[in-house]
Amino acid sequence: MGRPGFVLEVDRSTPPTLFHHGEGFRLEKLPVGARVVYPAEPLDAIADPDEAIRQALHNPLGDSQPLPSLLRGGMKLTIAFDDVSLPLPPMKRPDVRQRVVEAVLEMAAGAGVDDVVLIAALALHRRMTESELRQALGDRVYDAFEPHGMLLQHDAEDPDGMLHLGVTDQGEDVEINKRAATSDLLVYVNVNLVAMDGGHKSVATGLASYRSLRHHHNVQTMQQSRSFMDQHRSELHSSNWRMGRLIAASGVNVFQIETTLNNNTFPPAFDFLQKREWEWSFRDRAAFTASSKALQRTPPRIARQIFQGQRAPYGLTSVQAGEVEAVHAQTTEHVYEQQLVSVAGQADILTMGLPYICPYNVNSIMNPILVMCLGLGYFFNLYRGKPLVRAGGVLIMSHPTPWEFHPVHHPSYIDFFEQVLAETTDPAEIEAKYEESFATDPWYIHLYRTTHAYHGVHPFYMWYWGAHALQHLGGVIVVGGDTRSVRRLGFKPATTLRDALEMAEDVVGRDPSVTHLHSPPILLADVT
Amino acid sequence: MKALVFERSLPRFAAARVAGSLLAGSGARVGPLSLADVDEPRVDEPGWVRVRPRLAGICGSDLATIDGRSSRYFEPIVSFPFVPGHEIVGELDDGSRVVVVPVLRCAARGIEPMCDMCAAGRVNLCERVAFGHIEPGLQTGFCADTGGGWGISLMAHESQLRPVPDDMSDEGAVMVEPAACAVHAARQIGVDDVAVIGSGTLGLLTIAAVRRIAQPRGPLIATAKHPEQRRLARELGADVVVAPDALERAVRSSTRSLQYGSQLSCGIGTVVDCVGREQSLAQALRVVAPGGTILLVGMPGPVAVDLTGLWHREVALRGCYAYDDSDFDAAFDLVQEAGLDRLVTATYPIDRYRDAIDHAAHAGGRGAVKVAFDLRSERERRR
Numbered sequence: 001m002g003r004p005g006f007v008l009e010v011d012r013s014t015p016p017t018l019f020h021h022g023e024g025f026r027l028e029k030l031p032v033g034a035r036v037v038y039p040a041e042p043l044d045a046i047a048d049p050d051e052a053i054r055q056a057l058h059n060p061l062g063d064s065q066p067l068p069s070l071l072r073g074g075m076k077l078t079i080a081f082d083d084v085s086l087p088l089p090p091m092k093r094p095d096v097r098q099r100v101v102e103a104v105l106e107m108a109a110g111a112g113v114d115d116v117v118l119i120a121a122l123a124l125h126r127r128m129t130e131s132e133l134r135q136a137l138g139d140r141v142y143d144a145f146e147p148h149g150m151l152l153q154h155d156a157e158d159p160d161g162m163l164h165l166g167v168t169d170q171g172e173d174v175e176i177n178k179r180a181a182t183s184d185l186l187v188y189v190n191v192n193l194v195a196m197d198g199g200h201k202s203v204a205t206g207l208a209s210y211r212s213l214r215h216h217h218n219v220q221t222m223q224q225s226r227s228f229m230d231q232h233r234s235e236l237h238s239s240n241w242r243m244g245r246l247i248a249a250s251g252v253n254v255f256q257i258e259t260t261l262n263n264n265t266f267p268p269a270f271d272f273l274q275k276r277e278w279e280w281s282f283r284d285r286a287a288f289t290a291s292s293k294a295l296q297r298t299p300p301r302i303a304r305q306i307f308q309g310q311r312a313p314y315g316l317t318s319v320q321a322g323e324v325e326a327v328h329a330q331t332t333e334h335v336y337e338q339q340l341v342s343v344a345g346q347a348d349i350l351t352m353g354l355p356y357i358c359p360y361n362v363n364s365i366m367n368p369i370l371v372m373c374l375g376l377g378y379f380f381n382l383y384r385g386k387p388l389v390r391a392g393g394v395l396i397m398s399h400p401t402p403w404e405f406h407p408v409h410h411p412s413y414i415d416f417f418e419q420v421l422a423e424t425t426d427p428a429e430i431e432a433k434y435e436e437s438f439a440t441d442p443w444y445i446h447l448y449r450t451t452h453a454y455h456g457v458h459p460f461y462m463w464y465w466g467a468h469a470l471q472h473l474g475g476v477i478v479v480g481g482d483t484r485s486v487r488r489l490g491f492k493p494a495t496t497l498r499d500a501l502e503m504a505e506d507v508v509g510r511d512p513s514v515t516h517l518h519s520p521p522i523l524l525a526d527v528t
Numbered sequence: 529m530k531a532l533v534f535e536r537s538l539p540r541f542a543a544a545r546v547a548g549s550l551l552a553g554s555g556a557r558v559g560p561l562s563l564a565d566v567d568e569p570r571v572d573e574p575g576w577v578r579v580r581p582r583l584a585g586i587c588g589s590d591l592a593t594i595d596g597r598s599s600r601y602f603e604p605i606v607s608f609p610f611v612p613g614h615e616i617v618g619e620l621d622d623g624s625r626v627v628v629v630p631v632l633r634c635a636a637r638g639i640e641p642m643c644d645m646c647a648a649g650r651v652n653l654c655e656r657v658a659f660g661h662i663e664p665g666l667q668t669g670f671c672a673d674t675g676g677g678w679g680i681s682l683m684a685h686e687s688q689l690r691p692v693p694d695d696m697s698d699e700g701a702v703m704v705e706p707a708a709c710a711v712h713a714a715r716q717i718g719v720d721d722v723a724v725i726g727s728g729t730l731g732l733l734t735i736a737a738v739r740r741i742a743q744p745r746g747p748l749i750a751t752a753k754h755p756e757q758r759r760l761a762r763e764l765g766a767d768v769v770v771a772p773d774a775l776e777r778a779v780r781s782s783t784r785s786l787q788y789g790s791q792l793s794c795g796i797g798t799v800v801d802c803v804g805r806e807q808s809l810a811q812a813l814r815v816v817a818p819g820g821t822i823l824l825v826g827m828p829g830p831v832a833v834d835l836t837g838l839w840h841r842e843v844a845l846r847g848c849y850a851y852d853d854s855d856f857d858a859a860f861d862l863v864q865e866a867g868l869d870r871l872v873t874a875t876y877p878i879d880r881y882r883d884a885i886d887h888a889a890h891a892g893g894r895g896a897v898k899v900a901f902d903l904r905s906e907r908e909r910r911r
Contacts, residue, residue, distance in 0.1 A: 414777065415777060415781050418770070418774060418777065419768070419778070419781060437784070441781070441784050442784055442786060443780060443784065443785060443786050443787060446786060
């Protein structure tokens with residue numbers, strides 16, 4: 001059993017603090033009195049994950065029947081699974097989705113189910129590559145299904161592939177994948193990396209269309225979610241729950257499977273990233289020095305390849321199956337058990353080091369819009385109660401923020417960055433003025449459907465993800481970022497953390513309180 | 529009198545071509561252009577008067593000539609030695625200010641009856657520019673008999689003179705001639721959507737003219753290489769201003785076009801090429817709509833461009849040279865309305881012509897637009 005997360009108060013003897021910085025790291029001396037929020041150490045992994053999965057499928061939660069009793073010959077079975085955006089980094093093989101899907105398929109085969117289709121629940125994400133699908137599902141499943149056209153990737157723009165199920169009492173269109181909606185049983189396989197993942201969001205978002213998603217992927221929803229990691233105060237959650245209940249009421253029979261992982265995030269070569277700095281051994285210090293120096297000499301493209309090749313040695317900590325809401329309630333508790341860290345009070349300044357990866361640049365480039373999304377969208381929202389930084393406070397994040405985009409994965413991001421952000425960074429104005437034209441642009445739709453491009457509207461969602469933070473904060477400073485990119489984002493560039501802290505004082509006043517979010521591994525601050 | 533004279537000298541022309549290809553504007557140091565003491569020009573025919581230039585602009589076509597980049601097409605329609613300079617505001621003997629309309633049409637050449645084009649008012653397309661009682665020369669500034677703006681004195685026919693309104697500065701007046709080219713271009717466009725390639729002087733003027741004269745259906749998109757050009761392009765009326773290499777993306781996004789290879793499936797109805805280079809023409813072909821028009825406003829030279837797309841998509845490639853009298857008159861209004869006098873960003877005395885030409889050749893990068901010779905000082909007049 002690992003030690004829980006905790007808050008350290010920096011004193012004169014505290015060693016420099018590690019900041020992630022894209023494909024690299026920085027050691028920063030935080031001011032005396034600053035607080036550092038450390039994640040918990042990894043929970044113990046389940047010793048026999050396959051057995052745990054079987055147990056969960058046989059002993060479902062809520063009013064669901066055990067999976068084997070829901071399977072019968074002649075039925076139409078669809079198994080949807082989370083896409084390449086989860087987990088981060090991708091996990092060491094076998095991926096937990098592979099274990100679950102193989103268990104479900106074994107039961108289906110035993111029941112004589114022939115009509116089985118697997119669907120990657122992409123929503124408006126890019127299509128996965130063969131190697132990514134093999135990584136998630138394993139070679140056996142891939143080779144058995146893909147050549148026969150039974151391994152599909154959700155296509156939210158297929159006019160014949162979507163089914164409109166109705167409208168919620170709040171006027172939200174619910175339109176999901178037709179194959180999934182018309183199956184006798186829809187099994188959804190989740191990797192619940194953070195509290196936001198799973199529940200009704202799995203089907204209502206993962207298998208939905210733009211027409212449906214726009215009801216909760218918008219500025220208002222994001223600004224009203226405090227935070228979207230806290231389901232009781234998340235409008236994103238509420239909207240998905242309304243949709244999920246409508247999906248169930250429409251007769252779509254969902255068997256939900258959710259899995260949680262411990263936060264054993266980094267491979268052995270980067271073991272020091274799992275530890276607290278004052279506990280670094282000689283070997284850890286040597287590893288840090290060697291990797292930092294090597295990375296300084298490595299061309300960015302190669303460094304990116306090295307980091308993107310990392311596989312996390314995550315361990316399975318729980319698996320739940322059955323009725324969606326009952327499953328998700330338990331899953332959330334498991335996520336909290338690993339990630340929740342109590343923090344007393346807010347700070348004037350929140351600092352964070354952003355790593356090389358976020359959900360939307362797996363095997364890709366962390367472009368400036370994704371930097372904004374990771375910092376102001378995901379990391380800022382890793383709280384329950386209230387944000388780690390006070391209203392009007394300053395967020396300082398560290399990342400190189402290169403003016404660089406993956407031309408295949410992120411074509412509409414380029415236009416968003418060049419055209420939209422050149423005009424305004426105001427989420428509401430961006431939404432009103434530009435979203436529709438990007439979302440319905442036939443070229444982006446073509447690229448989304450036929451290549452490995454994110455949907456045309458996706459960069460907008462990334463920007464909306466940070467809308468709550470933009471509304472809450474008095475300023476954002478990026479340390480060590482490309483000056484032009486940072487300015488285009490509407491933020492201020494700083495060369496060093498010390499400069500950034502001085503600049504922040506102009507906003508929050510002298511002698512500010514500082515909190516550093518020491519993540520990844522992921523933590524969820526429970527701020528009182 | 530002192531004047532900059534361009535002589536026929538093949539070795540110097542070759543040297544200018546080499547130097548100009550290495551560094552724009554350096555043809556002025558080794559080529560056929562020199563500051564010389566020459567006789568004042570005389571044309572002893574009815575209607576010809578003396579004009580003493582006050583300001584004379586340096587045009588892109590002048591720079592091409594100085595750097596040996598202009599086409600041999602011009603050889604029969606210019607006469608050597610000539611004094612360059614066709615963007616001219618000057619004064620008559622009575623002290624009144626005039627802008628010179630440089631096109632040397634039938635009326636100026638004493639040709640009766642006029643050619644069909646002049647008779648139709650399309651004087652820029654005069655069919656007799658190499659004939660009549662003066663030497664060949666498509667414009668003042670390319671004719672051995674008339675002199676040009678880069679000298680202390682020139683001869684102009686009364687059909688070439690337009691009085692300068694009292695409230696118009698010399699800087700505004702010297703912009704009338706290039707603005708007339710832009711008016712002429714804008715009048716070809718109608719209600720199409722428009723992209724303007726290049727934001728040098730001609731590009732900026734075209735943006736101003738299109739915004740005020742044509743009625744573009746969609747956003748007016750322009751390319752601009754340098755920050756000051758981008759700022760001015762926006763101020764003068766472009767809705768979207770992008771770096772030259774971002775035009776395809778901007779047009780694609782604006783027209784919601786699909787793409788095959790580097791070719792857009794849709795595109796812009798009228799693309800105005802104000803650069804006239806191989807790359808700009810190729811780019812125009814990539815972004816023009818099927819059935820659309822490329823208006824070639826910047827003076828081209830010999831280029832090698834794949835015209836398959838032009839053929840396949842039935843694109844019209846149309847030249848757009850100079851102006852007629854009506855365009856010229858409208859240019860006065862354009863200059864006033866758009867405040868185009870602000871585009872004159874540097875002036876030089878004639879004896880610093882190398883610096884002036886170097887500045888003009890690198891104007892964009894130095895935050896400048898129009899560079900002109902200032903011949904107003906008494907010292908200049910006495911030369």
